[in-house]
Structures are given as structure tokens and as C-alpha cells.
Amino acid sequence: MPTKVEKDSITGRETTGHQWDGLKELNTPLPKWWLYVFYACIAFAIVWAIIYPSIPMTGARGLSGWTARGAIGPELEAERQSREPMLAKLRAATPAQIAADPAMRAYALAGGRIAFANNCAGCHGSGGQGAAGGFPSLADDDWLYGGSFEAIHGTIAHGVRNGADADARGIAMPRFLADGLLTAPQVNDVAEHLLGFTGRATDAAAAERGAAVFAENCASCHGEKGEGNREMGAPRLNDQVWLYGGDKASILRSVGYARAGVMPDWAGKLDPAIINMLTVYVHALGGGE
Ligand code: HEC
Ligand code: HEC
Structure with missing residues (x-):
């Protein structure tokens, strides 16, 4: 606590009375012009906040009703x-x-x-x-x-x-395995047959059996040779372009559970x-x- 105001003997200024280890603090107030600009800024900010939108002062509109969108x-x-x-x-x-x-x-x-x-x-x-x-x-x-x-x-x-x-557009493909229209071995065979369209079959006998499954269950939509059908949106199956993946696992899933892109x-x-x-x-x- 300052006890008494004294003057600094070198500068002639008053001290604040604070001292630390013998060092005394001179009382140097802010320049007046600085202080008035500071007060003016505060007044300006308050007026601005009332006229223009500023939550929570005047909500999203402000007194002037100004909006960025407007x-x-x-x-x-x-x-x-x-x-x-x-x-x-x-x-x-x-x-x-x-x-x-x-x-x-x-x-x-x-x-x-x-x-x-x-x-x-x-x-x-x-x-x-x-x-x-x-x-x-x-x-x-x-x-x-x-x-x-x-x-x-x-x-x-x-x-x-x-x-x-x-x-x-687009019709639904049956869910051959999920709805019991084909057995799992039949789905496997027809998947091998599809892989065979692009020379990727690994089991020739299965692919052979799959051809019959395909002719009976799939050709009506996908075409005899898997060339696809635009009326139905049945994709071409004898090329390298796949919606849902052309590896065997993806094909098994497509045939067994069907896909329905939206x-x-x-x-x-x-x-x-x-x-x-x-x-x-x-x-x-x-x-x-
Ligand atoms: C009623 C018509 C119809 C029948 C029958 C049908 N499909 Fe489809 N199939 C479609 C349609 C439509 C799509 C496309 C689904 C999509 O785009 O979401 C499709 C998609 C596929 C796909 C995914 C193709 C890709 O590019 O990823 C495979 C594989 C497929 N069918 C195989 C078969 C097999 C094998 C059979 C017979 C066991 C069969 N489909 C029977 C209509 C049919
Ligand atoms: C929510 C996802 C989604 C959005 C958004 C979407 N599409 Fe599609 N679009 C698809 C799917 C899925 C298919 C394939 C449907 C199928 O499997 O048969 C498709 C198919 C198409 C096709 C047919 C392609 C063909 O081979 O015949 C065209 C063309 C197309 N979209 C254009 C558009 C355009 C243009 C827009 C934007 C205005 C659009 N799509 C927005 C999902 C979408």
C-alpha cells in the first residue's frame, strides 16, 4: 500500500508510492489524447452494436434492420x-x-x-x-x-x-441366395461363369455348370452373353467395368444378395x-x- 506520495528527486515526477526492493515507480499517466480516443472507441462500439446486428445486444437485425443478405x-x-x-x-x-x-x-x-x-x-x-x-x-x-x-x-x-x-429407371435384381432361388454351389458356379467372360475362371467345370444356370436365371436381364440390357439397367457383365467390383467375392455378393443402386x-x-x-x-x- 502506498503510504505517502513523494517526488522523485531526479525527474521531479511524483511516484505512485509502490516500490520493489528500493526501486520506486514513477506516476506516468496515459496521454490525454490517447485516453479520449479510447473512450471514443468504446462509445462508437456501443452505438454500432445497437444499430447493426450484434447478438446479444440487438439480435440478428439491429435497429437499422440491416442484413448482409439484404x-x-x-x-x-x-x-x-x-x-x-x-x-x-x-x-x-x-x-x-x-x-x-x-x-x-x-x-x-x-x-x-x-x-x-x-x-x-x-x-x-x-x-x-x-x-x-x-x-x-x-x-x-x-x-x-x-x-x-x-x-x-x-x-x-x-x-x-x-x-x-x-x-x-432401373428394375430390381432378384436376391438369388437370400431368397433361396439358387443354392450356394449354383451361385458359385455362375460366378465362375461370369469370371470366364473375361478369361478369369479358376474352375472350368464349375464355369461350365454355371453357363446353364446363367442361361436359365440371368440371360433374360443381362443378355445371353452378358452384354447387358439398357431397358432394365442390367449392367454388362462381359467387360472389365464393374459397379460393385469384379473380383469373385464381390460377384458372389452381387448375385446372392443383389444390389440396388439409388x-x-x-x-x-x-x-x-x-x-x-x-x-x-x-x-x-x-x-x-
Ligand atoms: C430381373 C433382372 C435381373 C436378373 C434376372 C438378374 N440380374 Fe443381375 N442385375 C440386374 C440389375 C438391374 C443390376 C444392377 C443393380 C444396380 O445397378 O444396383 C444387376 C447387377 C448384377 C451384378 C453386378 C454388376 C456390377 O457391375 O457390379 C452382377 C454380378 C449380376 N447382376 C449378376 C447376375 C447373375 C449371375 C444373375 C443370374 C443368377 C442375375 N444377375 C440375374 C438385373 C438382373
Ligand atoms: C446419391 C448419389 C447420387 C447422386 C447425388 C447422383 N447420382 Fe447419378 N447415379 C447414382 C447411382 C447409384 C447410379 C447408378 C444406378 C444403378 O445402379 O443403376 C447413377 C446413375 C447415373 C447416370 C446413368 C449412367 C449410365 O451408365 O447410364 C447418370 C447419367 C447420372 N447418374 C447422372 C447424375 C447427375 C447429372 C447427377 C447430379 C444432378 C447425379 N447423377 C447425382 C447415384 C447418384
């Missing part, structure tokens, strides 16, 4: 207006017409890329390269439902097995112009027919 609203509206003529054209045209018109095509590819990143890349990969577990590549010429403009447009608009859109329908969720742009974009990824 501030950018006119800009967004102007942006939308400037795009509207092109969007109207993209809505009215078919994807094939868009692709044939250089200006519309360039616009659709740029916009389609962004719409794809926003809505599709999570499942199909950022470049449409697909992902393990049943998400097909859209950048190759191996199509489940077809790679024409109309086919791609139909798939995007209605989706696959989503139970929400009556025109959704894709949402986008008609009604995305602007028809955007669906057209996506169609042109996907068509241009590499496999368009």
Missing part, C-alpha cells in the same frame, strides 16, 4: 436478370440443340460443370469418374441406361430406383435449364453417344 439482394437480382435470357433459351431448347449451338454449348458446359460439382460430384466424383460401391463413371462409354442426349436427360430427370419418381430424381428440384446444361455437360465428359 445488402447483397439487389446485386443477386441483377445477376439473375442478366442470366435470365440465356436460361430461358436453355430451357426452351433440347440438349441436342444446345450442343449444336456454340454459344449455348459453351454456356451449358460452364454452368453444367458448376451444377455437377454442387449436386452430383458427391456420388459420381468431381470429374464424373465414378466411385466404388455402385456409382458409375459418367466419363466413359459404358452406359447402364444409354449415353444419348435423351437417355442421359431421362436418367437425370427421373433418377434411379428412388421410389419417388414413377418414371425412375439415384435421386432431379426434375422439380433443379431448374429445367440446369438439367439441360447437366445433360450437355455429362454428354461431353467423354462417352456421349
Whole structure:
């Protein structure tokens, strides 16, 4: 505790009365100008917090009612207006017409890329390269439902097995083992037969027996030689492209328990112009027919 105020003999200043081991502290107050700026800042902050949104002082609005969204609203509206003529054209045209018109095509590819990143890349990969577990590549010429403009447009608009859109694509494959349609040895035989399509069968006798199982149970959907069927979305089985894996364990699981890939329908969720742009974009990824 300071007991008495004394003056420092060298500087002539008052001391605060504190001392440590004989060292005395001089009383040097903040400069006045500094102090007033400091008070002004505090006053400014209080006024600001009342006028502009600041939780918990005045909630999300503030007295002035200013919002960031409101501030950018006119800009967004102007942006939308400037795009509207092109969007109207993209809505009215078919994807094939868009692709044939250089200006519309360039616009659709740029916009389609962004719409794809926003809505599709999570499942199909950022470049449409697909992902393990049943998400097909859209950048190759191996199509489940077809790679024409109309086919791609139909798939995007209605989706696959989503139970929400009556025109959704894809039928269900039977669960051959789970539902007792085939025995485990039969499933093994037919798996060997499928491996045989690409010269990978390890048990020739089983593959031979599997051919009969295949003709009877699978060819109606997957085709006599496993060439696939786009009407049903039954994948081609005689190539190296697999939705769920082409090793024997994956095939055994596909045949025994069936797979049912699901894709949402986008008609009604995305602007028809955007669906057209996506169609042109996907068509241009590499496999368009
Ligand atoms: C929730 C995941 C998911 C999302 C999101 C998704 N898809 Fe799909 N998509 C799938 C699945 C799964 C399939 C394959 C369905 C099957 O097994 O038959 C598929 C199939 C397709 C096909 C058919 C490919 C072929 O070979 O015929 C196209 C085209 C397609 N998607 C485009 C899109 C586009 C464009 C978007 C974004 C607007 C999109 N998808 C969003 C999961 C998704
Ligand atoms: C009713 C039609 C139908 C029948 C019959 C059928 N399948 Fe399928 N199969 C499909 C469909 C549709 C898919 C695609 C499922 C998906 O995309 O999610 C499929 C997928 C598969 C796959 C996965 C392919 C991949 O790329 O990963 C295999 C393997 C397969 N079937 C084998 C068979 C075998 C073997 C039989 C006969 C024992 C058979 N299927 C019978 C419709 C059928």
C-alpha cells in the first residue's frame, strides 16, 4: 500500500508510492489524447452494436434492420436478370440443340460443370469418374441406361430406383441366395461363369455348370452373353467395368444378395435449364453417344 506520495528527486515526477526492493515507480499517466480516443472507441462500439446486428445486444437485425443478405439482394437480382435470357433459351431448347449451338454449348458446359460439382460430384466424383460401391463413371462409354442426349436427360430427370419418381429407371435384381432361388454351389458356379467372360475362371467345370444356370436365371436381364440390357439397367457383365467390383467375392455378393443402386430424381428440384446444361455437360465428359 502506498503510504505517502513523494517526488522523485531526479525527474521531479511524483511516484505512485509502490516500490520493489528500493526501486520506486514513477506516476506516468496515459496521454490525454490517447485516453479520449479510447473512450471514443468504446462509445462508437456501443452505438454500432445497437444499430447493426450484434447478438446479444440487438439480435440478428439491429435497429437499422440491416442484413448482409439484404445488402447483397439487389446485386443477386441483377445477376439473375442478366442470366435470365440465356436460361430461358436453355430451357426452351433440347440438349441436342444446345450442343449444336456454340454459344449455348459453351454456356451449358460452364454452368453444367458448376451444377455437377454442387449436386452430383458427391456420388459420381468431381470429374464424373465414378466411385466404388455402385456409382458409375459418367466419363466413359459404358452406359447402364444409354449415353444419348435423351437417355442421359431421362436418367437425370427421373433418377434411379428412388421410389419417388414413377418414371425412375432401373428394375430390381432378384436376391438369388437370400431368397433361396439358387443354392450356394449354383451361385458359385455362375460366378465362375461370369469370371470366364473375361478369361478369369479358376474352375472350368464349375464355369461350365454355371453357363446353364446363367442361361436359365440371368440371360433374360443381362443378355445371353452378358452384354447387358439398357431397358432394365442390367449392367454388362462381359467387360472389365464393374459397379460393385469384379473380383469373385464381390460377384458372389452381387448375385446372392443383389444390389440396388439409388439415384435421386432431379426434375422439380433443379431448374429445367440446369438439367439441360447437366445433360450437355455429362454428354461431353467423354462417352456421349
Ligand atoms: C446419391 C448419389 C447420387 C447422386 C447425388 C447422383 N447420382 Fe447419378 N447415379 C447414382 C447411382 C447409384 C447410379 C447408378 C444406378 C444403378 O445402379 O443403376 C447413377 C446413375 C447415373 C447416370 C446413368 C449412367 C449410365 O451408365 O447410364 C447418370 C447419367 C447420372 N447418374 C447422372 C447424375 C447427375 C447429372 C447427377 C447430379 C444432378 C447425379 N447423377 C447425382 C447415384 C447418384
Ligand atoms: C430381373 C433382372 C435381373 C436378373 C434376372 C438378374 N440380374 Fe443381375 N442385375 C440386374 C440389375 C438391374 C443390376 C444392377 C443393380 C444396380 O445397378 O444396383 C444387376 C447387377 C448384377 C451384378 C453386378 C454388376 C456390377 O457391375 O457390379 C452382377 C454380378 C449380376 N447382376 C449378376 C447376375 C447373375 C449371375 C444373375 C443370374 C443368377 C442375375 N444377375 C440375374 C438385373 C438382373
